[in-house]
Amino acid sequence: MVRIASYGVFGNPIVHSLSPVIHSVFARQTHQSIIYRAIKVPETSFAAAVKNFANEGGLGANVTLPFKQQAFDLTDQLTERAKLAGAVNTLSVRNGMVLGDNTDGAGLCWDLQRCLGSLTGSCVLLIGAGGAARGAVGALFAAGVSQIIITNRTFAKAQQLAQSFSRQGSIHAVPLNQTSELAPDIVINSTSSSLFKELPGISTHALAKALLCYDMFYQKDLTCFLGWAQSHNADLKVADGLGMLLAQAAESFFIWRGVKPDLLPVMTDIREGL
Numbered sequence: 001m002v003r004i005a006s007y008g009v010f011g012n013p014i015v016h017s018l019s020p021v022i023h024s025v026f027a028r029q030t031h032q033s034i035i036y037r038a039i040k041v042p043e044t045s046f047a048a049a050v051k052n053f054a055n056e057g058g059l060g061a062n063v064t065l066p067f068k069q070q071a072f073d074l075t076d077q078l079t080e081r082a083k084l085a086g087a088v089n090t091l092s093v094r095n096g097m098v099l100g101d102n103t104d105g106a107g108l109c110w111d112l113q114r115c116l117g118s119l120t121g122s123c124v125l126l127i128g129a130g131g132a133a134r135g136a137v138g139a140l141f142a143a144g145v146s147q148i149i150i151t152n153r154t155f156a157k158a159q160q161l162a163q164s165f166s167r168q169g170s171i172h173a174v175p176l177n178q179t180s181e182l183a184p185d186i187v188i189n190s191t192s193s194s195l196f197k198e199l200p201g202i203s204t205h206a207l208a209k210a211l212l213c214y215d216m217f218y219q220k221d222l223t224c225f226l227g228w229a230q231s232h233n234a235d236l237k238v239a240d241g242l243g244m245l246l247a248q249a250a251e252s253f254f255i256w257r258g259v260k261p262d263l264l265p266v267m268t269d270i271r272e273g274l
C-alpha cells in the first residue's frame with residue numbers, strides 16, 4: 001500500500017488556522033499528493049504529540065502558538081536561522097530525527113521584497129519585542145537591511161532583544177516616546193496591537209520619510225495600524241502579514257517537498273476566504 005505523505009500544524013487553539021487550506025492549495029498547484037491536518041494539542045502534551053506524529057509516519061509539521069519555544073527545545077537538530085530566532089515553526093522528520101527550522105523571517109522578507117524590491121541598505125523601525133520580532137531580526141539583516149531600531153511597550157524587552165542581536169548588525173532600542181526623531185525607510189508592527197484594535201504607540205513623525213508600513217497582523221480589511229499610517233502619510237505603501245503567512249508556509253512546503261509554490265496567484269483567493 002502506498003502511504004500518502006502526511007503533514008500538519010500543531011497549535012492550541014488551532015481551529016482558525018489557515019495552514020491546512022494554504023498547504024492544500026500549494027499541493028494542488030504543484031501536483032503533490034499530501035495530506036495536511038490541523039492538530040490541536042493540550043499545552044502539556046506537545047512532545048508526546050510530536051513523537052506520535054513521527055511514529056505514525058508524519059513527515060513534517062508547522063508549529064504555531066503556544067508551542068514554538070517547546071519545538072525549539074525538543075528538536076534533535078536546528079538550522080542556524082532557528083537558533084537565531086530561538087523558536088521553531090517547521091519540523092521535518094528524517095531517519096527518525098526531528099529537525100527544526102524557522103521560516104517566519106524568510107516569509108517576512110519575501111513579502112517586504114514583494115512590496116519594495118531590494119531591502120539592501122534600508123533602515124527598519126521594528127515595533128514589538130515578542131517572538132515575531134525575534135524571528136524577524138536575523139532575516140532582515142540577511143536580506144541586506146543595514147540598521148534596525150527596536151521599540152516596544154515594555155522597553156526593557158526591546159533592549160534585551162537589541163542586545164542579543166548586537167553581533168548580527170547595527171541594532172539599538174529606542175523608547176516609544178522617543179520615536180519622533182526617527183526617519184526609517186520601513187516601519188514594521190510586530191506587536192499584537194491590531195488584534196485589539198489598538199495602535200502600538202509610535203510617533204506620526206516616524207512615518208514622514210517611510211516607503212512602507214507593514215503590520216504582521218492580517219485581516220480581510222486594512223488593520224487599524226495601517227489605516228492610521230496611511231492617514232498620516234498618503235504616499236506610504238502599506239501591507240499586512242497575509243503575504244508573510246503565505247511565504248513562510250511556502251518555505252516550509254519547499255523544505256518538505258523540494259518545490260516552491262507560486263504565491264502571487266493564490267494571495268487574493270486566500271484573503272477573500274478570511
Ligand code: NDP
Binds near residue numbers: 193241
Ligand atoms: P508575543 O506575545 O510574543 O509578543 C507580543 C508583542 O506585542 C510584545 O512586544 C507586546 O508588548 C506587544 N503588544 C501586545 N499587545 C499590545 C498592545 N495593545 N499595544 C502595544 N503593544 C502590544 O506575540 P508574537 O510576537 O508571536 O506575535 C505578534 C503579532 O505578530 C501577532 O499579531 C501575530 O498574529 C503576528 N504574527 C504574524 C505572523 C504572520 O505570518 N503574518 C507570524 C507570527 C506572528 P509587551 O512586550 O509590552 O507585552
